[in-house]
Amino acid sequence: QVQLQESGPGLVKPSETLSLTCTVSGGSISNYYWGWIRQSPGKGLEWIGYSYSDGSTNYNPSLKSRVTISVDRSKNQFSLNLSSVTAADTAVYYCARPVGARGSGKYYLDYWGQGTLVTVSS
Amino acid sequence: EIVLTQSPGTLSLSPGERAALSCRASQSVSSSYLAWYQQKPGQAPRLLIYGASSRATGIPDRFSGSGSGTDFTLTISRLEPEDFAVYYCQQYGSSPWTFGQGTKVEIK
Numbered sequence: 001q002v003q004l005q006e007s008g009p010g011l012v013k014p015s016e017t018l019s020l021t022c023t024v025s026g027g028s029i030s031n032y033y034w035g036w037i038r039q040s041p042g043k044g045l046e047w048i049g050y051s052y053s054d055g056s057t058n059y060n061p062s063l064k065s066r067v068t069i070s071v072d073r074s075k076n077q078f079s080l081n082l083s084s085v086t087a088a089d090t091a092v093y094y095c096a097r098p099v100g101a102r103g104s105g106k107y108y109l110d111y112w113g114q115g116t117l118v119t120v121s122s
Numbered sequence: 123e124i125v126l127t128q129s130p131g132t133l134s135l136s137p138g139e140r141a142a143l144s145c146r147a148s149q150s151v152s153s154s155y156l157a158w159y160q161q162k163p164g165q166a167p168r169l170l171i172y173g174a175s176s177r178a179t180g181i182p183d184r185f186s187g188s189g190s191g192t193d194f195t196l197t198i199s200r201l202e203p204e205d206f207a208v209y210y211c212q213q214y215g216s217s218p219w220t221f222g223q224g225t226k227v228e229i230k
Binding site: 044045046047058060061062094096100105106107108109110112113114115 | 152153155157159165166167168169172173178210212214215217218219220221222223224
């Protein structure tokens with residue numbers, strides 16, 4: 001059974017970079033896509049982006065200029081960096097596994113982490 | 123981007139009753155690339171249905187999905203106590219993937 005666990009700071013200052021890591025256990029990170037989704041009271045669930053285990057990425061255009069997702073196969077982890085954060089980036093951040101035909105861009109999310117609340121405040 | 127509108131916002135039902143949740147898309151969802159998730163307080167969403175009508179592994183057969191184009195439905199045939207939760211639809215047929223705002227199924 002694949003399990004995902006988010007980790008990282010729960011408080012980030014405005015204009016700084018939000019950094020989270022997701023550790024994958026119960027299976028290899030190789031040959032799969034890995035992604036991030038966030039949930040806030042104001043915007044609901046929002047897809048942030050995903051990366052294949054080879055490092056190729058796809059981001060939500062609304063966040064693309066600020067997002068980087070990377071995969072570390074040696075540690076079975078993947079990470080999210082979101083730069084220049086504001087209060088609007090306050091949300092519960094989930095890591096998840098997108099599943100579907102490789103290269104299609106059409107993936108649903110079969111495994112999710114428990115989520116971690118990140119608050120942006122000075 | 124495709125906007126998904128779920129209705130009703132809240133559904134008040136009793137255990138044993140049938141629930142029908144609607145998800146309408148602002149434009150056609152290609153090849154029925156639509157999923158449904160269940161979320162309970164303090165938990166992550168859980169995949170129920172993908173491809174509009176395929177049940178995910180381990181999901182009871184009282185959950186079923188139907189629809190195509192712009193109109194999709196999640197049906198729970200007989201509500202069990204553990205089914206009271208918030209349900210979200212997600213389209214993944216075109217980028218960016220988007221989610222509906224959710225339907226809360228509460229105990230009447």
